[in-house]
Amino acid sequence: MCLEIISRDHDYHWEAGETSVSTLRAIYYVNQFFAGIGGEDKAHLGLHVYDEKKGPAIGIEGLWKGEMEIAKVLACGDNFINNDDLYASILPEIAKVVREVQPHVFIAGPAFNAGRYGVACAKLCDYVRRELKIPSVTAMYYENPAVEMYVRDNYIVETGETAGSMRQALPVLAKLSLKLAKGETIGPARLEGYLPTGHRYNQYHEKTGAQRTVEILLKKLQGEHYRTEVPLRGLESVLPADPVPNVRAAKGALITTGGLVPKGNPDRLKQAFSVTYGKYSIQGLDSIPARDYESIHGGYDTTHVNEDPNRLVPLDELRKLEQEGALREIHHEFFTTCGIGTNVESSKLIGQGIVADLRQEGVEFGILTST
Amino acid sequence: MVRLTRQYFDVKDVVWSTETSFKEGILSIHKEELLEQVKPLMKSVTNVDLELVKPGEDTRIIHLLDTIQPMFKVEGSGQQYSGFFGEPDTVGEGVTNLLRGLTVMESAPLPWDDSASSGLLYPRDAIMDMTGPIAGFTPFAETINLVVIYELVEGKSSAEYDRDLRLIGLTIAQELAKLTQGQTPDETEVFSIDEVNPDLPNVVLVWKCQNQGVYSNTLLYGLPIDNLVPTLLHPNELLDGCVVSGNYVWPAFKVPTYLHANHPILLELYRQHGKTLNLRGVILGRSHNPTNWHKQRSANFCIKIARCLKAHGLIMAWEGGGNAAVDGMLTIQAAERVGIKASTITFEFGGQDGTEGILLVDDVPEADAVISGGSIEKTYTLPKVSRVVGGDVLRLNKESGGYFPPAKESITFDTTTQLYLSGNQAGHSKLFAESY
Numbered sequence: 001m002c003l004e005i006i007s008r009d010h011d012y013h014w015e016a017g018e019t020s021v022s023t024l025r026a027i028y029y030v031n032q033f034f035a036g037i038g039g040e041d042k043a044h045l046g047l048h049v050y051d052e053k054k055g056p057a058i059g060i061e062g063l064w065k066g067e068m069e070i071a072k073v074l075a076c077g078d079n080f081i082n083n084d085d086l087y088a089s090i091l092p093e094i095a096k097v098v099r100e101v102q103p104h105v106f107i108a109g110p111a112f113n114a115g116r117y118g119v120a121c122a123k124l125c126d127y128v129r130r131e132l133k134i135p136s137v138t139a140m141y142y143e144n145p146a147v148e149m150y151v152r153d154n155y156i157v158e159t160g161e162t163a164g165s166m167r168q169a170l171p172v173l174a175k176l177s178l179k180l181a182k183g184e185t186i187g188p189a190r191l192e193g194y195l196p197t198g199h200r201y202n203q204y205h206e207k208t209g210a211q212r213t214v215e216i217l218l219k220k221l222q223g224e225h226y227r228t229e230v231p232l233r234g235l236e237s238v239l240p241a242d243p244v245p246n247v248r249a250a251k252g253a254l255i256t257t258g259g260l261v262p263k264g265n266p267d268r269l270k271q272a273f274s275v276t277y278g279k280y281s282i283q284g285l286d287s288i289p290a291r292d293y294e295s296i297h298g299g300y301d302t303t304h305v306n307e308d309p310n311r312l313v314p315l316d317e318l319r320k321l322e323q324e325g326a327l328r329e330i331h332h333e334f335f336t337t338c339g340i341g342t343n344v345e346s347s348k349l350i351g352q353g354i355v356a357d358l359r360q361e362g363v364e365f366g367i368l369t370s371t
Numbered sequence: 372m373v374r375l376t377r378q379y380f381d382v383k384d385v386v387w388s389t390e391t392s393f394k395e396g397i398l399s400i401h402k403e404e405l406l407e408q409v410k411p412l413m414k415s416v417t418n419v420d421l422e423l424v425k426p427g428e429d430t431r432i433i434h435l436l437d438t439i440q441p442m443f444k445v446e447g448s449g450q451q452y453s454g455f456f457g458e459p460d461t462v463g464e465g466v467t468n469l470l471r472g473l474t475v476m477e478s479a480p481l482p483w484d485d486s487a488s489s490g491l492l493y494p495r496d497a498i499m500d501m502t503g504p505i506a507g508f509t510p511f512a513e514t515i516n517l518v519v520i521y522e523l524v525e526g527k528s529s530a531e532y533d534r535d536l537r538l539i540g541l542t543i544a545q546e547l548a549k550l551t552q553g554q555t556p557d558e559t560e561v562f563s564i565d566e567v568n569p570d571l572p573n574v575v576l577v578w579k580c581q582n583q584g585v586y587s588n589t590l591l592y593g594l595p596i597d598n599l600v601p602t603l604l605h606p607n608e609l610l611d612g613c614v615v616s617g618n619y620v621w622p623a624f625k626v627p628t629y630l631h632a633n634h635p636i637l638l639e640l641y642r643q644h645g646k647t648l649n650l651r652g653v654i655l656g657r658s659h660n661p662t663n664w665h666k667q668r669s670a671n672f673c674i675k676i677a678r679c680l681k682a683h684g685l686i687m688a689w690e691g692g693g694n695a696a697v698d699g700m701l702t703i704q705a706a707e708r709v710g711i712k713a714s715t716i717t718f719e720f721g722g723q724d725g726t727e728g729i730l731l732v733d734d735v736p737e738a739d740a741v742i743s744g745g746s747i748e749k750t751y752t753l754p755k756v757s758r759v760v761g762g763d764v765l766r767l768n769k770e771s772g773g774y775f776p777p778a779k780e781s782i783t784f785d786t787t788t789q790l791y792l793s794g795n796q797a798g799h800s801k802l803f804a805e806s807y
Contacts, residue, residue: 152726188805200725200804202749204507209716209744210635210798213686216740217714218647221572221684229803230719230741233729259490264772271490271770272692273786295490296770298621299694301584302490341693343720343748345728 024068024181027101027134028057029108029124031117035075043116045077047090049097056110056170063174068181071101078116081124091127098132104181106132110139110169111146113161118146125154135180139173142195155180155194196231236344250364253331255354257339258305258312258371259297260288270338271298275346277337277354282330287316299340300371312369331363339370374563375447375607376466378556382473385423385515393550396557398473400517400547408546409539415527416535421543422760424516428501431753432518433761433778435497435791436477436619438511438627439540441470442612443548451548452541452612452628454593463607468551471558474514474629475544477536478761479521481529481586481619483769492529492586496766497622499791503754509792510629510799518760519543529585533617541615562607562641567649572683574648576637577601577673578609579658579698580626581618581691588617589690591655601656601672603680606637609653618690623718623747623787623794626690635798636688636716651680658695670701677711687715689796693732700735707737714740718794719804720748744795745802751790752783765789 032042034055050073053061057070074094080086098106106128108121118140125136130153139157140146147156157176159169172193179186188203189196205212212229219226244250261269267278282288288309295302295312310316313334322330335354342350358366381396388399406419413419424430442451447465450457481494499509506512519540523532567573580589580596588595592613604613612632618625637653644650654673660666677685685706689695696717703713715738719730725746734741756779764775765782767789776782787793795802 186807188807190806196806198726199807200719200721200730200743200746201807202745202802203805204801205803205805206801208635208639208798208801209742209795209803210639212803213636213688213714213716213742213798214639214643216742217574217684217686217712218643220712220714220740221574221648226740228739228741229743229806230717230730232734232736232739232741233731265770268771272788297490298770299692300491306489341720341732343722343728 023066024104024178025071025101026068026105026107026177026181027072027074027098027103028060028070029074029106029121030055030057031120032075032077035073037075043077043079046080046086047093048075049093050075056166059170060107060174060177063171064178068104068178071103072097076120078114078120081120082116094124095132098128098134103134105177106134106136107173107177108136108138110157110159110166110173111144112159112163112165113141113144115145118144119149122146122150122154122156126150129154137173137177137180137194139169147195151195152198155186157194244365247327247365248325249328251329251331251362252327252365252367253358253363254282254313254315254318254334255366255368256313256334256336256370258336258369259295259302259338260293260305260309260312260336261296263292263294265296269296269336271296272338272340274337274339274342274350277335277350279333279335279357281333282315283332285315286319288313297338297340297371299338312371314369318367331358331361372563372565373464373605373607374561374565375463375611377560377562377610378466378468378551379471379558379560380468380551380554381471381557382515385473385517391550393554398470398547398550405543405546409542412535412538412542414535415524415531416521416539417524418522419539420520422518422520424501424518424760426501426513426515428758429756430501430758430760431756431778432476432478432499432516433496433759433765434478434480435499435622435761436479436494436536437540437616438477438629439475439544440612440629440632441473441475441544441548442632443468443545443551444611445552451545452615454590454613455538455541455615459592461608462611462613463605467611468548468556470548470551472514473547474511474516475540475547476511476516476518477521477540478518479523479536480762480766481532482523483766483773491620492584493769494586494619495622496789497619497625497791498753498765498789500753500756505751505753505790505793508787508790508795508800508802517543520761533585537615537617562610564606564644564650566645568645571645571647571649573651573681574640574684574686575651575654575677575680575682576606576640577654577656577677577685577687577702578634579656579669579689579695579702580614581624581659581695582657583659586617587620590615590617596655596657599657601654601669601676603676604653604655606641606650606653609634609637614655621692622789622791624691624796625792626797627792630797630799636686639798640686648684651682658689658691658698660698666698666701669698670705673702674705674709674711677706678709682711685711685713687713688798696731697733700733700738704735704737713737714742716742716744716796716798718744718796719746721746721804722748723750725804742798743803744798745787745793745800746804747787747793749787750783750785751787753781755779755781
């Protein structure tokens, strides 16, 4: 589903009986302000359907030079459409208009940095594309809250913060909407002018990596606008668990990201880029025997671990502590994966899986050994 | 005044012959005679053969280890690949002859047994194609490649294999480049950073290379850099072959000797020197530092040197995977905190469509100019080829008991980790993850 809009060929088909072949048709959505109804005092008004052009719909049609026309303009108050129940109440009417007009593209905005308007534009585009199978496009400022909510599956042309950037935004919106209407292949974000959806595919650039690495540094040094090719992820911080109140009365488990597995790697754990973990019995063992275990980890020299696996998973010392009463019990299985090049999402899934197992077994603390 | 003149001799073709010579761009090789010269170095090697692979050929090269730029020093201190066959004299001045458009490649199925490998330290099969979808991953689809094929003595240590393969490869490269002595080059390039334009920003390259043991080492004047704190190189030293690769562990991320001596980012900085920036130096250190403490110290040393060079800007480049990314990011952070602007290039993750998980193993808020070297989490289908050089079967998935498919046939990989140089962290390739 996530790739729907990004698929290189837009196979939107119309049934027989299509009315016009010569001119493409668009439906255009604006809010109460751009429809000329009024400002904040009219934000409560419901859906209006116009045959005449309103606001940016007037300007954009000229940019298509006769190749496409606006068949209908829809308008709605920002407060009205952002109420979930009221929004649901107008969808049947919107669907009806769309089915009657059979547009080749649905366009909304630009919403610039207006939050409610942005969300209205993006969710209508999302609905029309997803449910009515019509390609859609909107436009707004990159910090508009709607971007984070909808950009992954929808084309959102980048604009400035305010309506002052309308003149720059409309030609980009016009070009992209026409391409969508014609079913043409949509190029990358940086060339088409839409905000990156997060979809990334390997291609060959016109310049080498070395050239671009130097270029972006020069832009930084010269105070020019530059844009990173790999976006920052925003770090997620993990709060440490509360201390174990009484270790002497608690049951603990051994966990390692150092890749210790029974010889032969029976579960075929990966030595890098892990997606799974293994759990192996240590019941009745005083230490982990080198003859039966080995590390398959692909990121460090495993010689010392293979000589004595307890260097990685310290069962030998922990058994002594168990006998001394320093802890109640060591869980009868140890958990293992390879922490190397592991995607954060995979790491989370692995961690959640291990924790679920630990909870089920009544384990109260874990000792995680790495390398 | 430090000036290095590189004299380029274009190799238009390479042919087998009854004499070894270089005339008007044609390199003729008397195979037996050339191999005779490496006989004394064959201590853990029973036999060496040579194969030629040329641009446009429907050919796959496998079990790839290092790739070398053939060069021969004709004037100035030291010799080619300084530190291996003589004293570790400082290079980077004088005149060096290079055979342009030719590489010497090493290929061997190094043993996987316990005595000669471990979890990290085993050579994963590095694969390249001269044509087709992955040809653009390496610079070597466009060069004539003289592939040195080794047969190994059984039961030797990894250190012994590693040493012999390298010394044989370097010897062949230097013997061929030596043929250019006294001839007129096709092109001459002078490298100097002595002249500085005070109106332009000063820029340094930080180059952190993998060094975690035999099979994943980087050699500076002949020795591994595991205990080296970041140090200053004149850019010409790198261009003159002071760094040699001994890294065979991850095909996507390793950087061959050829790319150290023709470092794409360094050459680009040199092209801009005096025009848009002043190149001030190369700071060489280890990537994959063992602990956070070591990583922080390494980052701090890099920035200390950069400040001594009055750098305004810094390019952080590294060899290796996620571990190395942490070193790189800490260095960028340290730079930006003292007002030195930084950019970098790295491979990325993101899954098949770029939306899965997170793109980088590590980043810092200061890293706001990151160039994409391409995603390693993409599926590639290599087509069937008519010729394979280096062996008959691929050697994959050691940790799962091994998988040995026929090397000639079409094969699909769901990541690019086996594909030679696909990580693109020296910036040699145009591969990148385009944003949709």
